[in-house]
Amino acid sequence: MTASVAIGGLGVSRAAPARAGVAGDAVRCDGVSVRFTTERGTVTALDGVSLTIRAGSFLTLLGPSGCGKSTLLRVIADLVAPSAGGVAVLGDRPEVARRNRDIGFVFQDAALLPWRTALQNVTLPLEVGGSAARPGKRSPQDLLKLVGLGGWENAFPHELSGGMRQRVAIARALVSDPKLLLMDEPFGALDEITRDRLNEELLGVWESTGTTIVFVTHSIYEAVFLSQQVLVLAARPGRVRELVDIDLPLPRQLGMRETPEFVRLAGRLRQILETC
Ligand SMILES: Nc1ncnc2c1ncn2[C@@H]1O[C@H](COP(=O)(O)OP(=O)(O)O)[C@@H](O)[C@H]1O
Numbered sequence: 001m002t003a004s005v006a007i008g009g010l011g012v013s014r015a016a017p018a019r020a021g022v023a024g025d026a027v028r029c030d031g032v033s034v035r036f037t038t039e040r041g042t043v044t045a046l047d048g049v050s051l052t053i054r055a056g057s058f059l060t061l062l063g064p065s066g067c068g069k070s071t072l073l074r075v076i077a078d079l080v081a082p083s084a085g086g087v088a089v090l091g092d093r094p095e096v097a098r099r100n101r102d103i104g105f106v107f108q109d110a111a112l113l114p115w116r117t118a119l120q121n122v123t124l125p126l127e128v129g130g131s132a133a134r135p136g137k138r139s140p141q142d143l144l145k146l147v148g149l150g151g152w153e154n155a156f157p158h159e160l161s162g163g164m165r166q167r168v169a170i171a172r173a174l175v176s177d178p179k180l181l182l183m184d185e186p187f188g189a190l191d192e193i194t195r196d197r198l199n200e201e202l203l204g205v206w207e208s209t210g211t212t213i214v215f216v217t218h219s220i221y222e223a224v225f226l227s228q229q230v231l232v233l234a235a236r237p238g239r240v241r242e243l244v245d246i247d248l249p250l251p252r253q254l255g256m257r258e259t260p261e262f263v264r265l266a267g268r269l270r271q272i273l274e275t276c
């Protein structure tokens with residue numbers, strides 16, 4: 001598994017372990033820049049970002065607030081058009097992947113419809129997608145079980161805790177079997193214990209679905225625990241600082257966070273972040 005990142009104009013290639021049954025590149029960005037023009041002037045949210053994410057891998061974008069993490073996810077999801085540079089998702093234009101329902105998105109706020117049950121929220125994309133709506137291999141009921149909500153199908157959002165609502169949002173994002181799951185600080189609003197539990201569960205979902213995950217956080221520990229690779233971004237303008245391989249073995253358990261290797265990797269990321 002390789003990922004190459006342009007750092008200060010140099011192409012740097014790194015290797016990460018391949019997973020069985022997945023091949024090819026999920027995402028390629030070549031010199032992606034995004035500029036926003038507002039009444040206060042022009043902001044360069046991303047400046048010449050290049051990266052390759054292999055299919056089936058788990059990559060985290062880590063960086064200070066305003067470094068362009070959300071913008072980069074939105075470019076990949078075809079929600080923001082780059083001002084310069086090229087993007088390929090699953091070997092095609094992001095628009096094609098979006099139309100094919102190959103991209104799932106989970107935000108910090110679960111954004112469930114309050115008048116629909118957990119199950120009805122998960123099935124929603126199948127109802128609103130028109131001809132593009134495509135049920136995946138797993139039924140909505142199975143997806144709720146996969147995220148630990150078996151038995152909660154008929155509960156309404158107000159009956160669920162914040163962590164449970166995020167689980168519903170993850171099940172909903174998986175309903176069309178996306179090849180790429182984009183997650184923008186999905187656990188940022190949760191308490192630490194719930195976040196820990198969801199981190200472990202997310203790795204289980206990743207392993208069992210084989211989907212590629214691009215995850216955004218500003219938590220160093222979350223980044224190390226979850227990822228095969230962490231891409232550190234620097235702010236003003238948003239740009240790639242460094243790609244760090246996380247070569248901790250799989251499966252991961254929370255206890256690993258006390259191991260010397262974990263502590264070393266977290267320390268390394270902290271050092272890099274201090275220069276961002
Ligand atoms: N729609 C927008 N219009 C204007 N500026 C934006 C817009 N979206 C993001 N920005 C600016 O781009 C920069 C990167 O934002 P963002 O991608 O949200 O960063 P992050 O997710 O890392 O906190 C910030 O300076 C932000 O203010």
Ligand SMILES: [Mg+2]
Pocket residue numbers: 069070071184
């Ligand atoms: Mg953001």
